[in-house]
Amino acid sequence: MNTRWWPTRQQWQRAFKPGVGRHFVLAVLAFSSLLTLASTGFTLFLEYRREVELLQRQLQQLEHSFKDSLALSLWNLDRPTAERQLAGIAQFPDMALARVVTPGGQTFAESARVMGGQKLELRAELHHQAGDRQALVGELLLQADQGPIVDRMSVRMWTVFWTQGVQTFLVSAFLLLIFQHLVGRHLNRLVRWTAQVGAGDWSTPLQLERKAHNGSDEFDVLQRAFQAMQKHLGASRARLEASERRANTIVEQLVDGVIQIDIAGKMQRVNEAACRIFGYSAEEMVGHNVRMLMDEPHHSTHDGHLQAYANGGPPRIIGIGRQVEGLRKNREKFPMDLTVTAIELDDQQVYIGLVRDLSERLATEQQLWRQTNLDLLTGLPNRARLLDQLEKERERSQHTSLRLALLIVDIDRFKLVNDSLGHAAGDAVLRITAERLQASIRPGDILARLSGDEFAIVLSDLVNLKRVEQVATAINQALMLPFDLSGQVAQLSASIGIAVFPIDTASEVGALLRCADQAMCAARALGGNRYQFFRPAMQQAAQARLAMVNDLAAALAQRQFHLHYQPIVDLQSGQVLKAEALVRWAHHEKGLVSPAQFIPVAEEIGLIHALGDWIFCEAVGHLQLLRKKRSAFQISINTSPVQYSGDTPLMQQWLAYLEMLGLPGDSLTIEITEGLLMAEHEAAQAQLLRFRAAGLQVSIDDFGTGYSSLSYLKKFDIDYLKIDQSFVRNLARGNSDHALCEAIIVMAHRLGLRVVAEGIETQAQFELLREARCDFGQGYHIARPMPLDALIAWLEARESGGERV
Numbered sequence: 023m024n025t026r027w028w029p030t031r032q033q034w035q036r037a038f039k040p041g042v043g044r045h046f047v048l049a050v051l052a053f054s055s056l057l058t059l060a061s062t063g064f065t066l067f068l069e070y071r072r073e074v075e076l077l078q079r080q081l082q083q084l085e086h087s088f089k090d091s092l093a094l095s096l097w098n099l100d101r102p103t104a105e106r107q108l109a110g111i112a113q114f115p116d117m118a119l120a121r122v123v124t125p126g127g128q129t130f131a132e133s134a135r136v137m138g139g140q141k142l143e144l145r146a147e148l149h150h151q152a153g154d155r156q157a158l159v160g161e162l163l164l165q166a167d168q169g170p171i172v173d174r175m176s177v178r179m180w181t182v183f184w185t186q187g188v189q190t191f192l193v194s195a196f197l198l199l200i201f202q203h204l205v206g207r208h209l210n211r212l213v214r215w216t217a218q219v220g221a222g223d224w225s226t227p228l229q230l231e232r233k234a235h236n237g238s239d240e241f242d243v244l245q246r247a248f249q250a251m252q253k254h255l256g257a258s259r260a261r262l263e264a265s266e267r268r269a270n271t272i273v274e275q276l277v278d279g280v281i282q283i284d285i286a287g288k289m290q291r292v293n294e295a296a297c298r299i300f301g302y303s304a305e306e307m308v309g310h311n312v313r314m315l316m317d318e319p320h321h322s323t324h325d326g327h328l329q330a331y332a333n334g335g336p337p338r339i340i341g342i343g344r345q346v347e348g349l350r351k352n353r354e355k356f357p358m359d360l361t362v363t364a365i366e367l368d369d370q371q372v373y374i375g376l377v378r379d380l381s382e383r384l385a386t387e388q389q390l391w392r393q394t395n396l397d398l399l400t401g402l403p404n405r406a407r408l409l410d411q412l413e414k415e416r417e418r419s420q421h422t423s424l425r426l427a428l429l430i431v432d433i434d435r436f437k438l439v440n441d442s443l444g445h446a447a448g449d450a451v452l453r454i455t456a457e458r459l460q461a462s463i464r465p466g467d468i469l470a471r472l473s474g475d476e477f478a479i480v481l482s483d484l485v486n487l488k489r490v491e492q493v494a495t496a497i498n499q500a501l502m503l504p505f506d507l508s509g510q511v512a513q514l515s516a517s518i519g520i521a522v523f524p525i526d527t528a529s530e531v532g533a534l535l536r537c538a539d540q541a542m543c544a545a546r547a548l549g550g551n552r553y554q555f556f557r558p559a560m561q562q563a564a565q566a567r568l569a570m571v572n573d574l575a576a577a578l579a580q581r582q583f584h585l586h587y588q589p590i591v592d593l594q595s596g597q598v599l600k601a602e603a604l605v606r607w608a609h610h611e612k613g614l615v616s617p618a619q620f621i622p623v624a625e626e627i628g629l630i631h632a633l634g635d636w637i638f639c640e641a642v643g644h645l646q647l648l649r650k651k652r653s654a655f656q657i658s659i660n661t662s663p664v665q666y667s668g669d670t671p672l673m674q675q676w677l678a679y680l681e682m683l684g685l686p687g688d689s690l691t692i693e694i695t696e697g698l699l700m701a702e703h704e705a706a707q708a709q710l711l712r713f714r715a716a717g718l719q720v721s722i723d724d725f726g727t728g729y730s731s732l733s734y735l736k737k738f739d740i741d742y743l744k745i746d747q748s749f750v751r752n753l754a755r756g757n758s759d760h761a762l763c764e765a766i767i768v769m770a771h772r773l774g775l776r777v778v779a780e781g782i783e784t785q786a787q788f789e790l791l792r793e794a795r796c797d798f799g800q801g802y803h804i805a806r807p808m809p810l811d812a813l814i815a816w817l818e819a820r821e822s823g824g825e826r827v
């Protein structure tokens with residue numbers, strides 16, 4: 023702080039800088055000078071007037087004093103006296119001229135001094151008193167010079183002017199110093215501080231250069247008020263900055279793109295998300311027209327809407343989210359959601375565009391839609407979607423009164439492909455089937471995959487059913503063509519069930535689906551590779567099947583199952599040391615039901631596990647009995663592939679049960695189907711190997727109906743092949759079945775397997791098989807399947823009779 027009483031150089035400079043200080047000094051100077059001038063002028067004027075009055079009075083006194091004597095001198099024409107008198111008058115200060123003039127105007131006497139300047143004049147008539155008569159004798163002229171008065175006044179005026187001028191200057195300077203010290207420097211500080219704050223420096227507090235006062239003069243109050251204001255404004259500013267930072271952070275971190283444009287469409291600000299979405303840097307976007315982010319016709323439409331809005335038109339796009347097509351830097355177009363908001367920013371109308379890239383969401387939605395509506399393997403509509411489409415077609419059909427056909431296509435023996443060639447081959451079959459079905463229908467028709475190997479086709483607007491038959495025939499033919507499964511060739515066929523709306527059912531689509539399904543089951547039951555229109559009888563069959571399902575569930579507990587045994591004869595020796603256990607269901611109403619009917623149902627409802635276990639226990643119990651007399655007797659038990667699927671805890675206990683009964687492993691033969699040995703049945707194969715390890719024998723049932731692949735026979739150390747009865751049925755010397763049977767027998771023997779021929783119904787078949795060196799045979803010609811008692815009796819009769827076939 024400056025403690026000197028005199029101002030510093032800077033203070034002087036500051037004081038005389040244009041501003042309040044200089045104006046103040048100039049005002050003081052001008053005012054005091056004017057005042058001094060006016061008062062001095064007035065005083066001088068009064069003094070001048072007084073001096074002139076004195077001079078005038080002097081003239082009057084002279085006139086008064088000399089008037090009579092001069093009149094007498096003139097009367098007497100005494101010129102010398104008159105001249106002496108006039109010289110006396112001229113001696114008076116400031117007198118310039120004294121003259122006496124005759125009435126005729128001639129100068130009688132005169133005394134003059136040479137003087138310049140303005141004159142003060144007095145004229146007086148001279149009279150002579152002669153008795154009571156007064157005569158005019160002449161005129162007296164007196165002139166005084168005002169020059170000395172003016173000179174005196176002038177000296178005085180300059181004296182006063184100079185003294186007053188210096189005084190005024192000094193007073194002004196002093197006042198200026200006082201003002202500068204008390205006010206000016208503080209104002210200057212205030213101005214500098216304000217400028218500093220204006221420039222953005224909010225940190226320096228306002229500190230006036232004055233001693234700490236407790237007082238409350240204006241500057242104290244001002245300083246405190248400014249400090250409080252600075253603090254308050256600083257805090258507000260900090261809050262504002264923080265809130266702006268937050269707002270910026272939010273805008274920058276938004277997943278959505280934010281683009282600010284002016285009314286001409288020029289981008290003023292963009293956030294990171296906008297850059298990411300469009301693939302530009304912020305520099306590449308800011309300053310450019312927003313048009314670059316949209317292709318035609320979107321940007322023209324958009325521009326038009328903005329222009330219309332700016333001209334007071336309707337807010338077509340303002341505040342409304344719309345889906346438009348965006349254009350990325352790499353020219354890729356993408357769907358985006360655009361919401362434009364119009365706001366006033368710094369007195370300017372701007373638009374804020376909120377952009378959301380919809381491509382990922384739409385892709386996810388599409389994927390979700392595909393997952394819920396399409397079958398992922400074939401890309402066809404799935405069951406849920408089919409039901410929707412079918413419902414729509416059904417409603418349409420109600421309006422048009424044209425018919426609608428639903429075809430359910432089921433691949434025959436598809437399970438076999440899956441079991442024998444693996445699931446990859448199964449998938450390939452399904453994909454090829456989908457393609458062939460698609461090729462068999464027209465573009466407007468609907469094709470869907472219902473489940474597993476079941477497909478559905480909807481044919482609409484049918485005037486008659488001819489087209490349905492054509493399509494069904496085409497499908498049957500198409501699916502008969504060989505399926506090339508990466509090297510392996512599969513020969514398949516299809517069962518097609520057809521239901522027609524509203525002929526077969528006029529109610530909801532579920533009923534139509536059931537009708538078509540029943541028709542398909544009927545086609546399959548007839549051997550497949552055909553189509554069947556729905557008939558009401560099928561409904562009854564389906565109901566019967568449902569009834570069977572219900573009855574079957576109760577049959578085991580109600581002991582309705584029995585085992586029959588069909589003897590297996592050694593074709594070469596004629597000995598019977600084997601029998602096949604075949605399950606029988608004695609239904610309480612229907613009598614005996616064939617296993618061919620109920621085993622598939624039991625497989626379907628999972629009852630086969632409990633039933634299979636019961637059959638095993640029952641059979642080995644009977645075997646124990648049979649072996650009491652015939653220690654080498656062996657029983658074959660049929661097992662379903664389903665029994666090997668999933669966890670098979672029941673089967674795992676079989677070996678322990680055998681051991682418990684004291685039966686050797688080789689007293690039992692397990693009959694399996696070919697499919698079980700194929701790939702993808704690891705758990706089943708492990709179980710099979712456990713059976714083999716325990717000495718159980720394994721027999722391939724119905725050999726020749728499946729894939730008849732030989733390689734696995736050796737791998738699993740199979741004991742028997744059972745030639746399917748379809749080959750035996752038509753066996754005749756020299757025919758193809760004969761050749762086939764012989765080939766199977768030779769091949770099996772080479773592999774170390776023995777062969778059992780099923781379904782021998784005639785002596786001729788018997789002979790031919792024996793000649794072909796078939797090892798064993800079974801069939802009605804030898805014996806029909808029979809209960810245990812009958813078998814024992816049959817065996818005993820045969821043994822006692824030494825009977826040979």
Ligand code: C2E
Pocket residue numbers: 588603604605616617618621637659660661662723724747780781782783800801802803807
């Ligand atoms: P499969 O194992 O091939 O059994 C042979 C079938 O042929 C038996 O029919 C039998 O009665 C019949 N059969 C035997 N000889 C002749 C003949 O000379 N001519 C004709 N036409 N048929 C003959 P079934 O008992 O009706 O059994 C049918 C199928 O049911 C069996 O075929 C088998 O696959 C299955 N099955 C039977 N019992 C069981 C069982 O206990 N468990 C399992 N899982 N399946 C069984």
Ligand code: MG
Pocket residue numbers: 602660693723
């Ligand atoms: Mg069998």
Ligand code: MG
Pocket residue numbers: 723724744746747780
């Ligand atoms: Mg068989």
